[in-house]
Amino acid sequence: MAEFNPIIIAFVCNWCTYTAADLAGTSRIGYPENVRLIRVMCTGMVDPQYIIKAFLEGADMVLVSGCHPGDCHYINGNYKARRRIKLLHAILPTIGIERDRLKLTWIGASDGIQFARTMQELVVQAKGMGPGSGRPEIMT
Numbered sequence: 001m002a003e004f005n006p007i008i009i010a011f012v013c014n015w016c017t018y019t020a021a022d023l024a025g026t027s028r029i030g031y032p033e034n035v036r037l038i039r040v041m042c043t044g045m046v047d048p049q050y051i052i053k054a055f056l057e058g059a060d061m062v063l064v065s066g067c068h069p070g071d072c073h074y075i076n077g078n079y080k081a082r083r084r085i086k087l088l089h090a091i092l093p094t095i096g097i098e099r100d101r102l103k104l105t106w107i108g109a110s111d112g113i114q115f116a117r118t119m120q121e122l123v124v125q126a127k128g129m130g131p132g133s134g135r136p137e138i139m140t
Ligand code: FES
Pocket: 013, 014, 015, 016, 041, 042, 043, 044, 066, 067, 071, 072, 073, 074, 075, 077, 078
């Protein structure tokens, strides 16, 4: 049987976590190819529908990551994101998705090493949880 290779969709803010990912890349710090980055201007613009759609289309884990509290370039976008994630953590189990499959982190622009380490940890966690319920082979 082939090894389970999770798909992780990461919504990352342009100013902090995306920049950290870029820094990891330019510093040649590798991170797992399981992670698919979606760059957004701020975590505050990540609509909960995007997250649910990602799960329904096969993501095994979804990450929202942006600037540390107090550092959002749009003042309070990350606080809005934090509230939405909390709400989604309550809602997701009602549609059959474990709450631990949705993560929220703050990774600053200069944290390339932390970015790579976080992605590695997420892949380990996702492998431990097994395939998400949105995987096509499970839906059929
Ligand atoms: S600009 Fe980074 S979270 Fe708002």
